[in-house]
Amino acid sequence: MDNQIPQLQEALVASRAVLGTYEVERAKMLALLQDHLTQYLSAIKMNVLALETYIPLEQNEPNQLLGKIKGLIDESFNGIKRVTRFENARTPLNIGFYAALNLFLRQIDQRILKINSFIDYPQNAFDQYSEMLIFRIIQELINNAILHSGANYLDITVQSDKEAVSVIVEDDGCGFEQFNDKTKGRGIDIILCRMVYLKGTIEWSTSKQGGTIVAFHLPLH
Numbered sequence: 001m002d003n004q005i006p007q008l009q010e011a012l013v014a015s016r017a018v019l020g021t022y023e024v025e026r027a028k029m030l031a032l033l034q035d036h037l038t039q040y041l042s043a044i045k046m047n048v049l050a051l052e053t054y055i056p057l058e059q060n061e062p063n064q065l066l067g068k069i070k071g072l073i074d075e076s077f078n079g080i081k082r083v084t085r086f087e088n089a090r091t092p093l094n095i096g097f098y099a100a101l102n103l104f105l106r107q108i109d110q111r112i113l114k115i116n117s118f119i120d121y122p123q124n125a126f127d128q129y130s131e132m133l134i135f136r137i138i139q140e141l142i143n144n145a146i147l148h149s150g151a152n153y154l155d156i157t158v159q160s161d162k163e164a165v166s167v168i169v170e171d172d173g174c175g176f177e178q179f180n181d182k183t184k185g186r187g188i189d190i191i192l193c194r195m196v197y198l199k200g201t202i203e204w205s206t207s208k209q210g211g212t213i214v215a216f217h218l219p220l221h
Contacts (some may be wrong), residue, residue, distance in 0.1 A: 046075045096132040097121060101138065105156070113146055119158045125165055125220060126198075133194045134167070134218070140187050141169045141214055149173025149212060164220055170213045175206045 048069055055062045094100075098121050105115055126134070138156070145151045151173030158167050195202050195216060202216035 003213045041072075041073055041076055042143075045070065048073070096123075097126075097135060098123070100135055101158070104139065108142070108146075113142075113151060113154055115142075115156065117156045117158075119156075119166065120160060121158050122160050125160065126218070130198055132200055137191050137194055137216070138167065138169065140191055144187065145169075145171040145212070146175055149175070160220070161221070165218045167216065167218075168213065168215045170211070172211050175210045175212055 051067050052063070055066070057063065062217060095103075098119060101119060101121075102117075105117055108115060125131075142154065142156075145154050149171055151171035154169065154171045156167070156169050158165065159168070191202065198218050199217040200216055202214065204212065204214050206212040
């Protein structure tokens with residue numbers, strides 16, 4: 001066993017290095033998103049404004065359509081700003097898990113998804129790299145609820161005792177058939193890989209009748 005300790009330490013250092021590299025690359029991608037995509041959106045909006053001058057004011061339907069397009073472009077601008085500002089400044093690496101999670105939940109439009117949350121997370125329960133992984137798992141679960149389940153409500157509970165931290169994410173969406181190696185997507189694979197690093201366990205409870213519950217448990221020692 002003593003001979004395995006240096007190997008385990010090396011594996012832990014390597015895993016943290018991979019996570020650090022991942023976060024650096026994520027920041028680079030966000031910068032590219034902000035710099036390049038906003039340029040294209042600006043060019044599109046300028047062309048839409050130019051096109052608008054060729055359409056007589058009395059033609060209501062074309063003008064209404066152009067108005068909707070301009071609104072969508074402005075929404076895209078604002079969405080990019082919100083995402084990049086949050087991702088770059090408000091992660092557990094910068095402000096801690098508890099603060100980052102609360103800020104992330106407040107960023108979500110309650111008209112899209114109503115969220116009830118209870119967070120009882122002990123300070124410095126995990127190192128900052130592990131906290132980043134936990135944060136990303138919760139992000140992925142909430143994004144899945146918004147994008148794929150059609151959920152209207154979501155409950156998230158983070159609670160702890162002397163032995164473990166438990167997280168439960170429950171939504172009232174459409175549910176899905178239990179996945180297997182052929183049906184699970186990349187997002188699920190990433191969650192499972194993160195759980196391996198955290199040495200935790202995760203369970204899905206869902207059905208076609210609706211609703212999904214995801215619970216994962218992370219040992220503190």
